[in-house]
Amino acid sequence: MAMSMMLDISRSTVRSSWRSYVGAFVALTFGIVLISITVDLVGAVAATEDGVGAAARAQLGDLSAMFGMMSTISLFMAIFVVASTFGFVVATRQRELGLLRLIGANPRQVRRLLNGEAAVVALAAAITGAALGTALGPVALWGVCAVGATTLRLEAPPVWLPWSIAVPSGVLVALLGCRRAARRAGKVSPLTALHEAAMEKSRPGVVAYLMGLIAVGSMAVLAALAGRIAPLAAALIGIMLPIVMVIAFTALGTAIVPRLAKLLVRPFTGRSVGARLAADELRGSVRTTASVAAPVTALAAIAGSLLLTMSFTTDWATGLDRAQLTAPVVVTDPSPSVRLTDDPLVGAVDSRRTVPAAIKDEPAEPVDVVDVGLAEQSRGLRAARGDLARLHGRTIAVSQSWTFDEGVPLGATVRARLHGVSMRLEVVAVVPDAPDLYGDVMLPADLAGEWAGAPSTLFVNPAPGVSGAALLRSVRAVVGTRALSADAWIDDVDATARRTNTTVLLVLLGPAGIYAGIAIVNATLIGAAQRSRQRQLLMLLGATPQQIRSVARWQAALTTGAGLVMGGATTLFIGWLLRQAIARDLTDHPVAMTIPWLPFAAIAAICVGLALLAARAAVRAPRLRE
Secondary structure, three states: OHHHHHHHHHHHHHHHOHHHHHHHHHHHHHHHHHHHHHHHHHHHHHHHOOOOOHHHHHHHHHHHHHHHHHHHHHHHHHHHHHHHHHHHHHHHOHHHHHHHHHOOOOHHHHHHHHHHHHHHHHHHHHHHHHHHHHHHHHHHHHHHHHOOOOOOOOOOOOOHHHHHHHHHHHHHHHHHHHHHHHHHHHOOOHHHHHOOOOOOOOOOOHHHHHHHHHHHHHHHHHHHOOOOOOHHHHHHHHHHHHHHHHHHHHHOHHHHHHHHHHHHHHHHOOOOHHHHHHHHHHHHOHHHHHHHHHHHHHHHHHHHHHHHHHHHHHHHHHHHHHHHOOOOEEEEOOOOOOOHHHOOOEEEEEEEEEEEEEEOOOOOEEEEEEOHHHHHHHHOOOOOEEOHHHOOOOEEEEEHHHHHHHOOOOOOEEEEEEOOEEEEEEEEEEEOOOOOOOOOEEEEHHHHHHHOOOOOEEEEEEOOOOOHHHHHHHHHHHHHHHEEEHHHHHHHHHHHHHHHHHHHHHHHHHHHHHHHHHHHHHHHHHHHHHOHHHHHHHHHOOOOHHHHHHHHHHHHHHHHHHHHHHHHHHHHHHHHHHHHHHHHHOOOOOOOOOOOHHHHHHHHHHHHHHHHHHHHHHOOOOOOOO
């Protein structure tokens, strides 16, 4: 009975205070659209798996991993943005909540009221968002194919699947997002109802300080271990650490963002009255300021860290290729009829071949088949641990990253199925990573050679006394432009990897980035609406509409700039950590790091541009209230 009454009261208060909840409704609706689209994509992979071959299944496995990461980012962004937006609601209704306390409502009843209102808004947003997500699902599937993420035709999952997951997820996201805001609402003093104006406290709570301590402690530990972290582990940290940092920055936002804004505006306060007024207002409404900066921080930190991680990882792979490849000529996509060994200028020819094999009961995937002697001569294959001389018969060699991922040590045995035959293979060697030269798993030629497919790449060594240039000319006379020098082949592989990175980033960050952009506009509009009282006061004091718009633009620029600084600091730390790991792994072959300046500049420009456009729309024609 009490619960039903509370829901009735919540529905009434939402109807009477609908302006306060518009922003939360928009943020939650598009958050559910984002969740619905990710469910569609993950479900499409599952619906397409039946009846496909080993190569297609491997491609679907890569898509599944990509969509899994995308769903993690999307869910985090949804919870994060919705939580920040519900914080706006509490900040907007301070006096109203104070009145409730003044007439006898206790903190528990206030929390229940806010949670009930969140549930009402969540239900409406969930239905709207799921309907939009259903309409946009086919567009998302088309987009994945259009950007080149897959050559397969993905089957759409059942319509009920996104509804069954997105709707309850949306309600849960709203309740989780409202939880912190409701706790803060329960602490509103009854005297707040008597305040015409109040200076918000900038001191964060105990939980916020704890989150900050965890983030700072994590960075300190990682910085101390930077010289011992493997590049693969550093890349994983580069994906996960930004989420921790964004949570910490947001928890401490009321203390950090206004101070950053003050530092950013300092060079302009003597030349612009609007800049000075904007900085003063930002310090007076710290919760609003921190909430507006939150989506910018999330987008800059997560997108920037992923960009840098993938770029540096590609630099690492390219450095490994240059360090290990000794064959001066590489033939791509060789014809089965090509016989280079008949050429007197050609010495040994090392063929990269694969065979479908199921390792550790996983679905069958292409696995490298190596002739150890030839691979050592042309691809620099060597054992970091173990002995490659033992790679014959029922044995297996694996890369360092594979042992890290699978937790299988040297000397262990793994289950495998090769050409319909089940067997157990002993891990006799662990080799350094070089994914462009050989795979994570290698079988000996005497075990799998008869079932191996046609060569995908030939690594050609010269006969004694033959130069690399002469060998390249001779091989090109047989296979044409498919023969490349080692440096040209590495450059081509590097360029292909960067194009793949772009595709992966579009899939991982595309929907979440669009949602973050909507959140930036939404938060800026809400923040501008909350400051309408200050604008009216400034106009009463004689400020012109142009000056009001100038203040609004400065507020948007400063909050966005503070968010970009926090996101940039996270990206900078990730880049430093990766650089230390890669430099240690390639001590004898230093490699230059490629920093994607243009995407970084694009992210910053988009964030600032969206915030300025929203601020301009919010105060396009400011007028005094009657």
